[in-house]
Amino acid sequence: TEVPTERADLGIAFGEPSEFRGGTEVLLRPPIFPVCAPSLVARQGQPATPAALRHWPLLHEDDGSWWADWFRGVGVRARPSSELAYTSADDVIELALAGAGVALTNPLLVHEDLAAGRLVRPLAAQCTLEGYVLLSPPGTLAPEARLFREWLIGELHQALDGAALST
Numbered sequence: 001t002e003v004p005t006e007r008a009d010l011g012i013a014f015g016e017p018s019e020f021r022g023g024t025e026v027l028l029r030p031p032i033f034p035v036c037a038p039s040l041v042a043r044q045g046q047p048a049t050p051a052a053l054r055h056w057p058l059l060h061e062d063d064g065s066w067w068a069d070w071f072r073g074v075g076v077r078a079r080p081s082s083e084l085a086y087t088s089a090d091d092v093i094e095l096a097l098a099g100a101g102v103a104l105t106n107p108l109l110v111h112e113d114l115a116a117g118r119l120v121r122p123l124a125a126q127c128t129l130e131g132y133v134l135l136s137p138p139g140t141l142a143p144e145a146r147l148f149r150e151w152l153i154g155e156l157h158q159a160l161d162g163a164a165l166s167t
Contacts, residue, residue, distance in 0.1 A: 009145040011135035012152075020135055025149075028156045029131035030106035032070055035119040037099040050074045050125045057101035059092045060085045066129070070104055073127030093119075108159055132156065 017024035034053060047053055050071065058067050060082035071078040086092050089109060096103035097118055113119040134149060141149065 009137070009142055010148065013133050013135055015130045015133060017133050020133060022138060023136035025134045025136070027132040027134050027153055028160060029128045030108055030160055031126040032073075032104055032106055032129045033121055033126035034070075034102045034123060035093075035105055035110055035114070036096050036102045036122055038117065038120050039099045040096075040102070041120060041122050043099075044122075047122050049076075050123055051076045051078070053102060053123070054078050054080065056122075058082075059095050059101040059103045061087075061089060061092055066104055069129050070127060073129065074125045108156070 012027070013020060017026060036056075040056075044056055047056070054071070054076070058064075058080055060067065060080075062082065062085050064079065064081040067080045068078060071080075086095065089103075089105060092103040093105060093110060093113070095101060096105075097113065102122065107114075110119055114121070134152070136145070
C-alpha cells in the first residue's frame with residue numbers, strides 16, 4: 001500500500017512500516033491488551049494468567065496471528081487459529097461489547113467503553129505490537145501536510161495519555 005500522490009497528501013494505516021511502500025513514519029505504538037464485556041468474566045471466571053485466555057472465546061481480525069503475536073509478547077506459547085475472522089477492529093469490539101468473546105485492542109479505540117464499564121480488561125497483561133503509521137508520497141511534504149502531521153502527532157499522544165489515565 002502506498003499513498004497515491006494524485007489523491008492524497010498523507011495516509012494513516014495500522015501495521016509495520018515494512019508493510020507499506022513509500023515514505024513511512026511510526027506515529028504511535030500503543031499498548032495492545034485484551035478486553036471483553038463484564039458478563040464474559042462473570043461466565044468464565046477471572047483468568048489467573050494470560051495463558052488462561054487460550055481457553056476463552058477469542059475474537060479475531062485475522063487468521064489468529066495477531067493473538068499469537070500477543071501471547072508471545074506476554075510470554076505464552078500459543079498459536080490460536082481462527083475459523084472466522086471479522087473485517088475490522090470495530091466489528092471485533094462490537095462483538096466483545098455483546099459478550100461474544102475477548103478482543104485485542106488498544107486504549108485509543110476503547111477508552112470510553114472501559115471508563116463506562118461496558119468493557120473490562122480481564123488481565124493487566126499488555127504488549128506493544130504494530131503501530132499507527134503515517135504514509136507519505138515520495139518527495140517533500142507540502143507545508144499543509146507538515147502542519148497536519150505535527151497536529152496529528154500531538155493529538156495522538158494526548159489521546160493516548162488520556163486513554164491511559166482512564167483504564
